[in-house]
Amino acid sequence: MTKIVDHDERRLLIAGAALRVIKRMGMKGATVRNIAQESGLSLGALRHYFSTQDELLDFSMDLVKERAAARIYELSRLEIPIFQKALKILLELLPTDKDKLAEMEVWFAFNTHYRSSGSSYNILNDGILALIERMLRSMKESGALRPELDCELEIERLYALIDGIALHAYLDTKRVDYEQIVKLVTYHMRSICTEEAFS
């Protein structure tokens, strides 16, 4: 039992080291040698936990996704009005601080790596579409969504809008800063909610 926990913890430690290396040096710096050095392990020890570099990278990308999912789960349990909760969750998805900007850097690096290596890893399979779908459907059920709207298209529109804002915040951090992100997300959500939902 102890051994299994150790094994999992060691894998997490290595993945954390891999993410720090990628943030610092980009994907091309994410060699097994650099990651071993960053995690304080020998090459041999590292290979004991991950037999290939791709296995390590997939695990690291999953770690980024899991961390985000855990943050969102915490928010989803808050006992606050639906409009405020939706805003909080959407802002959590966006690169509103340095840590989340670094996660996007990793996301971009992974994406380019996977595409050029022909990997079947699905970078978009991060649960964000499912999350937005649940959010808007529950807003519709509770009457917070304006009744004349098309819920399916609103799901797609919000999903694209969030990723578009994320892209701009990442590529042009000065123009699309925290204040601008909050303004824009709030503006959009107000435009699809009934007056009662955000009053």
Place this chain on the structure above:
Amino acid sequence: MTKIVDHDERRLLIAGAALRVIKRMGMKGATVRNIAQESGLSLGALRHYFSTQDELLDFSMDLVKERAAARIYELSRLEIPIFQKALKILLELLPTDKDKLAEMEVWFAFNTHYRSSGSSYNILNDGILALIERMLRSMKESGALRPELDCELEIERLYALIDGIALHAYLDTKRVDYEQIVKLVTYHMRSICTEEAFS
């Protein structure tokens, strides 16, 4: 005179070859050697037209932008109602066919390359924000934009939405296909236009 024209044409020919190489092999395949081979020139001849690899890559990325700008200029001259023209221009910005999907592949590869190499080349400086700004301001002036909307935030919202749709169409071509793109862009534009504008 002839010499200058030849020089410019040769540079265009080389940039075209560079783009084909990137589409086929990604940025890591965009070596001077591969581009020389694709363009049918010797390494020495290629170096005569571009003294560094970065100079060649910047020129190639500019070429992608210029081609897009030329297509949009043609659309902007059409004598059709403002709502239809706006739709046509927005769809032109999106990866609605194989050629434009390949251009996005190049765009992504460039972006990752520039960021990891610390280049100051501004990948977002592609004129799309300025284009959307002009489009919405002229719609506002002509009364096509719903008067209660905030024009500044609508510009940012449409800009983020377009790039978000582009990202999804590029990463998940099956789900976000041509039909879905048209539906979504039309839906958004109808939501910000007066009834008269699209009737």
